[in-house]
Amino acid sequence: MPRQPLLAPLFVVALVGCSASPQQSATTETVAPTTTGWQSAAFDGYIDEYLDPSWTSEPVASMYGAGDMFANQPCVRADDTQLEGYVTGEVVVVSADRRQLIDLSQSPSAAGLLAFTPDEVGTVAVVWEITVQTGVYIGNDKALRLDWGVRLVDLERKTVVAEGYFRGDAPPHTKYGPGDATGDPPTDDLAIALKARVFAAPFEETRAQYLDPSWMSQTPEIDYELAQRLGAIDSVNGKLIVVSADTGQLLRPAFATSDSEPGPPDWGLSWAATPDEVGTVVIVWTFARPLNNFVDGTGYRQDYKVRVIDWTTKAVISDAYYYGETPATAKSCSGDTYSPPPWPDLMESLRAAPHS
DSSP, X not given: OOOOOBOOOSOBOOOTTOOSSOOOOGGGSOOOOSSSSOOGGGGTTOHHHHTOHHHHSSOOOOSOOSSOTTSOOBOOOTTTTOOOSOOOSEEEEEETTTTEXXXXXXXXXXXXXXXXXXXXXXXXXXXXXXXXXXXEOTTSOEEEEEEEEEEEEETTTTEXXXXXXXXXXXXXXXXXXXXXXXXXXXXXXXXXXXXXTGGGGGGTTTGGGGGOHHHHSSOOOOOGGGSSOOOOOOOBOSEEEEEETXXXXXXXXXXXXXXXXXXXXXXXXXXXXXXXXXXEEEEEEEEEEEEEEETTEEEEEEEEEEEEEETTTTEEEEEEEEOOOOOOSOOSSBSOEEOOOSHHXXXXXXXXXXXX
């Protein structure tokens, strides 16, 4: 007689106050590659260096605080899993909980990203594996999701450059046999986010100068209430970079990535790879505009105000405004919600502008 699947979880909930040091499970074991290539054994003897107490003594905070384990899970912004900072050299990913390397080599987005020998390591991604209970199966077996809290370290400088939080895949809706069931960890999401920060490393020493007070003293003055969408950009001169006025970080969001093109897409634009190549600087202010009120939070639309600078002449070329997506009118999480920012609209506007 064929096995009958257990029923789906009776309810889906977030585990609040979850452990920041989950037990080792089969879903997170380092898997030996099936072909010659990346091998965790090449890094034997280096784990202590990669997990130096100066940057691992405190874990990346879980998004889940103390409280009722059956409370709604916190809302996550569409861009919360985007790392800031930069990736220099090649990357090694290490579990702080199990003190073992994590293999990202099977992710298509990790191509050209991972170190194959200790001499190649420039960036260490330290991962705290966080188990979140999202439901219960018949028989009281747990439905679990494996999240990752990530801290990026510039190994040569011994400096923490970024932190991020990545949600794993949901556990299976149904399962066979006894025991808990866990969804896959966020391997691809982390690889994509790391790939999106490789471009920023050459600008780490110069990025502050792109936010010169002469054009940063006030935000663009635009009557955005009078139009459905404003976004005309007069011109783009040479290769460009995009800089956040709020954080000072260079932007190439990975959430705009398609499955067929790993890493941040170029949108048909010419991007500067080094400071010497910069011809145009696009400065972005992000504004969260409250549109919906909920019992336990607010629904925000994330808009962009944009100023385009000719980097050669240091002159303002254009100011523009972009509306984000309208936030949902209903939600199944707790707290505030944020719609995705209008990055695709900004990219299309830059591509449509005259280029010289």
